[in-house]
Amino acid sequence: MLQALADGILTGSIIALGAIGLTLTMGILRFANFAHAELITWGAYMALGALAITGTFAGPTPPFSFGLPLVFATLIAVVLTAALALLIDHLVFRPLRSHTSHMTVVFASFGVSLLVRMVILLIFGGSAAYYSNELQIAIRVMPGLRVMPDHVFTLGLTLAIVVALHLFLQKTRLGLSMRALAENPDLVRINGIDTRVVVRWTWVIGAALAAVSGVLYGLTVQLRPEIGFQLLLPLFAAAILGGVGNVFGAVIGGLIVGLAESLSVLFVPAGYKMAVPFFILLAVLYVRPNGIFGALRGGAK
Amino acid sequence: MSGYLAYLVFFLIVALTYSIVVMGLNLQWGYTGLFNAGVVGFFAIGAYGTAILTGPDRPELIGGFALPFPAGVVGGMILAALAALLVGLATLRLREEYLAISTFGIAISIQLIGLNFDALTGGAQGLTGIPRPLFSTFGTPGAYNLFYLCLVGTITAIVFAALQVALQSPWGRLLKAIREDETAAASLGKNPALVRLQAFVLGSTLMGLAGGLYVGFIGYVSPLDFLPLLTFQIWAMLIVGGSGNNRGAIVGAVGVWALWTMSGFAISRLLPVHYQSQGGAIQVIIIGLLIVLTLLFRPRGLIGEAQSVSRHAR
Amino acid sequence: MSPLLLEVRDVIAGYRPDLPILHGVSLHVGTAEMVTVIGPNGAGKSTLVKAIAGLVPISAGSVAVEGTEVTNLLTHKLATASIAYVPQTANVFTSLTIDENLKLGASTLSKADAGRRIAKAYEDFPALTQYRGQKAKVLSGGQRQMLAVARALLTEPRLLMLDEPSAGLSPLMVSEVFSRLKTLIATGVSILMVEQNVKAALAISDRTYVLAEGRNRIDGDSAKLAGDTEVAAIYLGAGGRKR
Ligand SMILES: Nc1ncnc2c1ncn2[C@@H]1O[C@H](COP(=O)(O)OP(=O)(O)O)[C@@H](O)[C@H]1O
Ligand SMILES: [Mg+2]
Numbered sequence: 001m002l003q004a005l006a007d008g009i010l011t012g013s014i015i016a017l018g019a020i021g022l023t024l025t026m027g028i029l030r031f032a033n034f035a036h037a038e039l040i041t042w043g044a045y046m047a048l049g050a051l052a053i054t055g056t057f058a059g060p061t062p063p064f065s066f067g068l069p070l071v072f073a074t075l076i077a078v079v080l081t082a083a084l085a086l087l088i089d090h091l092v093f094r095p096l097r098s099h100t101s102h103m104t105v106v107f108a109s110f111g112v113s114l115l116v117r118m119v120i121l122l123i124f125g126g127s128a129a130y131y132s133n134e135l136q137i138a139i140r141v142m143p144g145l146r147v148m149p150d151h152v153f154t155l156g157l158t159l160a161i162v163v164a165l166h167l168f169l170q171k172t173r174l175g176l177s178m179r180a181l182a183e184n185p186d187l188v189r190i191n192g193i194d195t196r197v198v199v200r201w202t203w204v205i206g207a208a209l210a211a212v213s214g215v216l217y218g219l220t221v222q223l224r225p226e227i228g229f230q231l232l233l234p235l236f237a238a239a240i241l242g243g244v245g246n247v248f249g250a251v252i253g254g255l256i257v258g259l260a261e262s263l264s265v266l267f268v269p270a271g272y273k274m275a276v277p278f279f280i281l282l283a284v285l286y287v288r289p290n291g292i293f294g295a296l297r298g299g300a301k
Numbered sequence: 302m303s304g305y306l307a308y309l310v311f312f313l314i315v316a317l318t319y320s321i322v323v324m325g326l327n328l329q330w331g332y333t334g335l336f337n338a339g340v341v342g343f344f345a346i347g348a349y350g351t352a353i354l355t356g357p358d359r360p361e362l363i364g365g366f367a368l369p370f371p372a373g374v375v376g377g378m379i380l381a382a383l384a385a386l387l388v389g390l391a392t393l394r395l396r397e398e399y400l401a402i403s404t405f406g407i408a409i410s411i412q413l414i415g416l417n418f419d420a421l422t423g424g425a426q427g428l429t430g431i432p433r434p435l436f437s438t439f440g441t442p443g444a445y446n447l448f449y450l451c452l453v454g455t456i457t458a459i460v461f462a463a464l465q466v467a468l469q470s471p472w473g474r475l476l477k478a479i480r481e482d483e484t485a486a487a488s489l490g491k492n493p494a495l496v497r498l499q500a501f502v503l504g505s506t507l508m509g510l511a512g513g514l515y516v517g518f519i520g521y522v523s524p525l526d527f528l529p530l531l532t533f534q535i536w537a538m539l540i541v542g543g544s545g546n547n548r549g550a551i552v553g554a555v556g557v558w559a560l561w562t563m564s565g566f567a568i569s570r571l572l573p574v575h576y577q578s579q580g581g582a583i584q585v586i587i588i589g590l591l592i593v594l595t596l597l598f599r600p601r602g603l604i605g606e607a608q609s610v611s612r613h614a615r
Numbered sequence: 616m617s618p619l620l621l622e623v624r625d626v627i628a629g630y631r632p633d634l635p636i637l638h639g640v641s642l643h644v645g646t647a648e649m650v651t652v653i654g655p656n657g658a659g660k661s662t663l664v665k666a667i668a669g670l671v672p673i674s675a676g677s678v679a680v681e682g683t684e685v686t687n688l689l690t691h692k693l694a695t696a697s698i699a700y701v702p703q704t705a706n707v708f709t710s711l712t713i714d715e716n717l718k719l720g721a722s723t724l725s726k727a728d729a730g731r732r733i734a735k736a737y738e739d740f741p742a743l744t745q746y747r748g749q750k751a752k753v754l755s756g757g758q759r760q761m762l763a764v765a766r767a768l769l770t771e772p773r774l775l776m777l778d779e780p781s782a783g784l785s786p787l788m789v790s791e792v793f794s795r796l797k798t799l800i801a802t803g804v805s806i807l808m809v810e811q812n813v814k815a816a817l818a819i820s821d822r823t824y825v826l827a828e829g830r831n832r833i834d835g836d837s838a839k840l841a842g843d844t845e846v847a848a849i850y851l852g853a854g855g856r857k858r
Contacts, residue, residue: 032398034338034405092593103336103397104596107536110338110401111592114533118589122582173722176711180719183710186670189690190700192723192770229529233409236402271417278406285391285399 002145004262010151010220012258013158017213018231019238019250020165021206027182027245028202031102034109035088036210037235038116039081041228043211044218045120047077048129056132063149065136066219077211085207086200088112113228121225129223131215154216161212162251165205169247174201182245230274234261237277241284243291253291256280303443310446312562313555314518317453318511320554321460323538324547325507331544332468333500334480335393336401339408340535343381343505345527346411347512350377352428352522353421362428363421370434374513381509384411385502393501394494400501408529415524427523434517449518456514460507461547476500530585534561537591543602552603557591618682619643620805621667621698621774626676628666636662638829639676642807644774649796649806651816651837654826655849660809661703663826664776667807668693668700680774694723699767703778703809706763709752713743713762716751720766729769736765757788764795775799777808781815793819817841825849 022036050073061067092112096105138146169175177198180188188195217227238257242249261276284291322344329335337343353364355373368376388403415422422428434452439445467473479486479493487493516522534557542553564587568580595602621644629635636659644650652660665671667678669688678686685696693700708716717736721729737744740761746754751762760780767775777796781789793815796806810816817823817837824834827849833840840846 026398032402034401092597095597101334103334103401104600106398106401107330107336108593108596110336110536111533111589111596115586115589115593118582118586122579122586126578173718176715176719177722180708180711180715183708184705186690187702187705187708188719189670190668190693190702191719191766192691192694193719194689194691233402233406236405240399240402269417272413275406275410275413278403278410281403281406282388282391285395285403289395289399 001266002142004266005259006145006147006151008259008262009255010154010258011262012255013155014213014217014220014254015231015234015238015258016251016254017158017161017209017216019235019242019254020162020247021209021213022235023239023242023245023247023250024178024202025206026239028178029093029199030182031093031105031109032236034106034232035113035116036109036206037228037232038113038120039085039207039210039228040214040217040231041120041225042084042116042214043077043081043207044214044223044227045124045225046080046211047073047215047218048124048131048223050076051131060132060134063139064153065132065134065148065150070131070215070219074212074215077215078208081211081214082204082207084116085203085210089199089203113232117225117229124225126225129218131218131223148220150219154220157212157216158251161209162247165209165247174198178202233274233281234258234277237281237284240281240289241291243293246291246293249291249293252293307443307446310443310450312558314446314450314453315515316555316558317450317457317551318515318518319535319538319558320457320551321511321514322508322535323542323550323554324460324464325504325511326535326539327504327544327547327550328464328500328507329504330539331546331550332473332476332480333497333504334397335497335501335504336397337404337501337504338401339404339406339411339532340508341527341529341531342404342408342411343384343508344512344515344531344535345408345415346381346384347374347377347509348516348522348527349411349415349422349428349512350380350509351513351516352431355516356428356431361420362423364428367432370432370517374510374517377513377516378506378509381512382502382506385505386498389498389501393498408532412524412527412529415522415527422522422524425524427521427525429521431516431520431522433520453514453518456510457551460510461551464547472496472499530588533585533588533592534558537588539602540592540595541602546602549602556603557588560587560591618679620646620648620681621807622677622679623663623667624677624679626663626666626673626678628662628671628673628676630662630671632672632674635674636671636829637666640826640829640831641676642824642831642834644805644807646773647800647803647805648822649800649808649820651820651823652807652809652826653811653813653816653823653846654832656811658826659829660826661778662829664700664778664807664809665702667776668698694770694772697773698776699770699772699774700776701760701763701767701778701780703782707751707754707759707766710750712748712750713746713754714748716762717766717769720769723770732769732771736769739768740765756783757785757792760784760788760792764792768799772804774805774807777806779809779811781810781812789815813846814841 018040025033025036051069054069054072056069058068092108093105096108136148136150138148140146169179177188177193181195181198185195234257238253239250241256242253257277257280260280261273264273264276322340326337326340329337351373354366354368354376355370356365357367358365384407388407392399392403416425436445439448475491475496479496483493538553538557539550541557542549564584568584572580623640623642625639625641626637627635627639628637640663652663654660662671666673669690673687677684680696688696717733721733742758743762743765751759754762780792800806817840820837822835823837823840825832825846832849833845
């Protein structure tokens with residue numbers, strides 16, 4: 001039970017990081033991006049690729065299973081993931097945004113998600129991969145609860161990122177513009193702000209968060225080309241549960257989804273775990289479509 | 302020579318079965334603007350439903366009711382309709398995206414049930430020995446396949462004709478009106494959410510029908526036949542054929558399925574053995590590119606939307 | 616003769632290329648002049664100011680500010696063109712605080728300038744001060760209008776475009792807003808204002824344009840138009856003679 005709680009919080013914090021990016025793009029760019037989860041996979045694999053190129057130029061930093069090389073690789077992954085997001089926006093979403101129905105962009109993101117996943121499969125192959133072969137020893141915190149140092153790191157980093165993002169959104173001009181853009185794009189332009197720049201930064205931030213969450217997923221679970229596909233439903237459930245556009249909501253939503261997935265194993269066979277987010281999603285849509293904290297922009301029509 | 306002919310018959314049966322799915326999707330997306338991201342889920346529900354209802358009784362299974370084939374297919378369609386109702390009721394009054402996300406979720410859930418609920422679905426092995434309708438009447442597999450092609454062809458034609466009638470009816474015009482100007486339609490006292498729900502459920506029911514026909518032909522169900530990839534393939538068929546046009550839907554189904562089959566052959570011939578798994582990825586990339594490039598450069602598809610729709614928009 | 620502050624010539628514009636709303640509208644605004652645009656509902660008044668602001672594409676005709684052409688301006692460059700615009704609806708960010716609304720309006724300025732001008736805005740509109748840290752959704756209609764005008768003035772524009780600033784306000788609020796605008800004119804700012812309230816518009820402005828069905832119908836000195844029976848006729852739907 002205790003262990004399931006701890007695992008749930010870990011999964012939840014990874015889902016939360018991905019869901020923050022998703023909720024930002026859903027709120028600000030105003031469409032449900034099915035390709036967002038693939039940015040997570042992309043980020044995770046770009047870090048793997050970067051590691052392969054740089055080699056482990058320094059050993060792990062105890063008590064963690066990783067060291068400077070992975071931190072460096074993550075930075076490279078963040079840059080490459082942001083680049084991919086901007087490229088997709090430029091080549092696909094922008095042209096479609098201007099002259100077709102809103103759902104066409106959502107559908108295009110669905111097609112793009114398939115393409116990204118297959119390109120990763122093509123480059124890296126389909127089998128599971130790991131950042132490090134070092135075995136990590138779990139520390140027994142109390143009877144019935146063991147935690148890995150990497151897991152503690154993951155939690156801490158998630159927390160730090162959430163606080164930093166909150167400060168960014170509240171205190172900077174760009175953060176202010178992003179919140180304003182979610183409410184009324186034309187009025188943002190009238191205020192003298194080039195929304196194209198704000199949109200670009202939204203992609204960069206969403207993609208950076210996706211890359212970090214991908215690396216953390218790879219660090220604590222394993223790397224597979226399907227991780228994004230499998231995270232898609234939990235991410236959407238978390239974002240909608242927390243209220244679209246609401247950063248803290250996404251974090252709480254992520255934790256709830258992660259905990260529910262992990263605790264569900266106590267009641268139903270583990271094979272059904274992946275369906276848990278779907279039932280959370282359905283319940284939210286039936287009961288409280290704006291999410292528990294209310295959406296930035298109306299969820300209900 | 303007859304080997305090729307036999308293959309052509311086999312190919313056409315599958316392609317026409319998919320074309321019924323594409324017409325169902327066309328009703329949802331092409332005519333109503335609803336994004337179904339879990340097509341494969343409704344297809345699978347029809348297939349599993351039919352298999353469970355018509356399959357032979359076996360002690361270890363919940364199903365196996367040995368019902369006649371038509372009853373099994375209708376049962377599968379009803380189950381698909383109920384699933385559509387479940388997500389439709391939850392989402393059709395909300396932001397459009399929510400339907401897409403929920404349908405994606407239902408497809409995942411169906412896949413999990415297929416894989417894990419052994420007592421109902423046979424798990425990873427699936428259900429085998431599903432009786433093929435009138436199989437004993439035809440002596441050879443070749444003759445039987447020809448019969449089945451006629452059966453699927455007839456049903457495809459009936460679905461096509463019925464949809465044409467429905468789309469010309471006041472209900473069909475209402476559908477169009479709602480898609481083009483929801484507020485105007487609502488102000489005429491129509492309930493757009495209800496009409497959208499009807500179109501969505503009807504489209505999903507057609508997907509269930511196709512699933513039943515599929516099972517009747519191959520005689521077993523296995524989770525491997527209902528991978529998420531199928532959703533993308535069906536979408537590619539619709540987009541390439543041109544949404545909002547059922548003739549295009551059929552052409553797209555046959556064309557894309559031919560492309561898929563031929564690219565599979567080409568890859569298995571040309572690529573060295575240890576690159577075969579990558580070859581599969583290339584095949585899928587073709588599907589993804591087909592969707593994205595058609596959206597960008599030929600948004601009306603190969604055949605394009607029926608004229609009346611765009612005239613209405615002027 | 617120095618070029619006019621704003622000159623709009625034969626503008627054809629609409630929301631869709633195949634469906635123009637404005638069929639060749641012209642008007643001009645001089646320095647420190649207050650010009651109003653009136654006309655029946657759906658005449659295209661809002662569309663006209665939106666077209667000047669670059670929010671509705673112009674397919675023919677031109678817009679110039681002090682002789683420089685700004686047709687189909689990128690909206691975020693309004694301030695660079697010395698124009699500020701207060702839309703008819705949704706003209707404040709209700710999910711942001713009053714302070715944040717003003718900060719956003721000043722985001723093209725340096726931090727120092729922004730701070731100074733925001734402080735001045737609170738001096739000029741003291742009613743806003745007590746709500747600084749609250750979300751704009753708590754404001755009344757009149758207060759929102761004040762906030763929107765205060766925000767528009769942050770960039771010190773030469774031309775202020777207002778779309779029905781008096782709509783939905785109490786008579787007291789209306790005269791408050793209008794007297795503010797009068798003081799602005801005195802500081803050398805020009806105003807182009809869309810109004811529904813014909814009487815008030817004719818009373819306050821120097822010149823008035825009457826728009827109907829996307830075309831100029833009548834224009835002239837406001838004082839003269841006030842007695843014109845034709846203006847009344849257009850409002851009754853009879854349609855006036857072409858000028
Ligand atoms: N966003 C829009 N999209 C399409 N048509 C619009 C839009 N806004 C206004 N219109 C149409 O443009 C015409 C003029 O509207 P508008 O400029 O708002 O009139 P006014 O401000 O004079 O009342 C109307 O027929 C209206 O239906
Ligand atoms: Mg107006």
